[in-house]
Amino acid sequence: MSRITPLQPLNSGQLNVRSNLTPIKATKSTTQPSQSQPKKKKEKLSALCKTPPSIVRTRNGRDYHRGTFLGEGGFARCFQMKDSAGHIYAAKTVAKASIKNEKTKTKLLSEIKIHKSLKHANIVNFVDCFEDDINVYILLEICPNQSLMELLKTRKRVSEPEVRYFMVQIVGAIKYLHSRRVIHRDLKLGNIFFDPDMNLKIGDFGLASVLPDNNSKKYTICGTPNYIAPEVLGGKLVGHSYEVDIWAIGIMMYALLIGKPPFQAKDVQVIYERIKKTEYFFPADKPISEEAKTLIKDLLSLNPLNRPTINEILSYDWFKGPFPDKTHEISLSDTPRGLNVISKAQSAINFTNTKAEAGIYTPKSKDPVEILRSDLHSEQPRTLLPKSLSPGDTKNKYQEVDPTSMGRPRKVTFNSKFATTIKRLDQICFETYQNMRRLEYSKHERLETVELPSCENPCLISKWVDYSNKYGFSYQMNNDDIGVLFNDGNTFLKLHNSDRFLELIFHENEGWTCIENSVSHPPSQAKRSLEIVDFFAKYMNSNLSKVSDNEERKETVFLRRYTRTPDYIMFEMTNGNFQFNFKDHHKVCISKLGLAITHISPNRVTQTHPLILVLKQGYFPSSDMPDSLEKIATIRDAIKRKALKE
């Protein structure tokens, strides 16, 4: 987290001592980082953070058991936290006493908002956020193997193959951030952590900022002395953008290969003078390859426009050198053996795999829409594509599918702008089940004594394609919005008759965060997913028949979860409705938390009635749904199972 701290001189000879690396942030009195230093050392705000109680209870009634102390920054202390299922997280703990003024509060909220909106293999995953009387807790994926800073302290220098691997993971994460117009602004070895599998994860979004558009600049002077880019030191008039993160990548690469940051000096003013003149050298007693030097020189270009863009970095020749398959745990203490003898062919494979894992899409590979098209038309038996929603042959359509085996999270809650309207999924299932049960018991009572809901036709899924063995589950609503529930749990929803699409990012415990963007100017990271959404849209329009007729969009609804059984497919929607498409081509939707029922006949006639009415009569008024009561019982039991399983 950012904080307002007078600049401190660096401890002699020590690399990355935390107190010396406190990020700077301009205040009214320190708009230039070159002002004189106060003599008295200011206490770190993290010192205000008291050890949390042994059990922290959240507003949602979740209990977390506090574990050991993990580390301390300038603003926060970090503790282990265990949930009731035994999962261990890191809780970044910020004392409320340290966020008394509005500016600090706004900054903490901004850190939370930005971090929460991110999900990438090389970014520390944001899990939850809650508070008690004394602290605010940001629950994060735990990174038990410390950071690159500790690794370098132990190792003194790191080999080129290892650094190559680190760089690909870091570049993958920064590419993702920049595509979302996020600048990190505090990239340093101490903010890049190792997860349990030794993958790098970027953390600490305390100084991060979102640019309103790609041409705008930021003017606040902030960063950590050794890593700060020259244009930031140029003062408030110059402004800075994504290139400050590229500069920091250059500093980290140099530091890992040589052993200390390039502009390191005892006096912070000397560091700034050196940065402004890019005054650094490659020591002869610490030789590194010419290819590494070329990349570092370019990354540390004085003019930000001369630095490679995030997309250009991995094309440098240096990446053609020996490339390991992963970071092994031994790296934390020693140089692994055999790195320099990895063959050229194996290195190329490892490089490609690592890029793919870091989410880097290589333009040389086949166009994603092409891949999808050829997949869709292949003869693979796993391709579960119904020709229509009412196909003659339902052999493949109604296969048993266990959503957990597809990597989709089972527990889903909702947050962000939907928080007020959307309840936890298990809660909705429970209330709907209870209402259906209650109505069954009261079906012999006089109709006047029973509460009757209003009966407008609900929003329905009118077409769907299950391609979860590869990408996800795609569907079209009867308001013509198109959604894809990707296998990672995130959803893209393209709104009909609009230039907007919603990216709904899933976080365990926390639910979804909604990011709205324009289809004509999507962030580059979203382009591939949008192409897939478009392809599905085209496929559904040309191949599938509709379940129901079009409706105007009255509300934004999307699919939270689906379940396929041999007899039906069940859709659980964000407005709390349940849609069941039965094998006999009749569809039923339960809405109003179980009070209303809709029948969609195979020829698309749609009728909604109070459930009590159907239960009383034993059949659907003026429609020919076979086995109405059996279908209702099947639905009730399916919803009950969901309520109990959650």
Ligand SMILES: Nc1ncnc2c1ncn2[C@@H]1O[C@H](COP(=O)(O)OP(=O)(O)OP(=O)(O)O)[C@@H](O)[C@H]1O
């Ligand atoms: N996900 C994590 N897993 C394990 N330990 C962590 C994690 N995140 C942070 N830590 C530990 O907590 C310390 C403080 O966290 P962090 O750097 O995010 O706080 P900060 O006060 O914002 O720091 P800074 O002064 O660097 O801005 C880290 O140095 C590290 O030791």
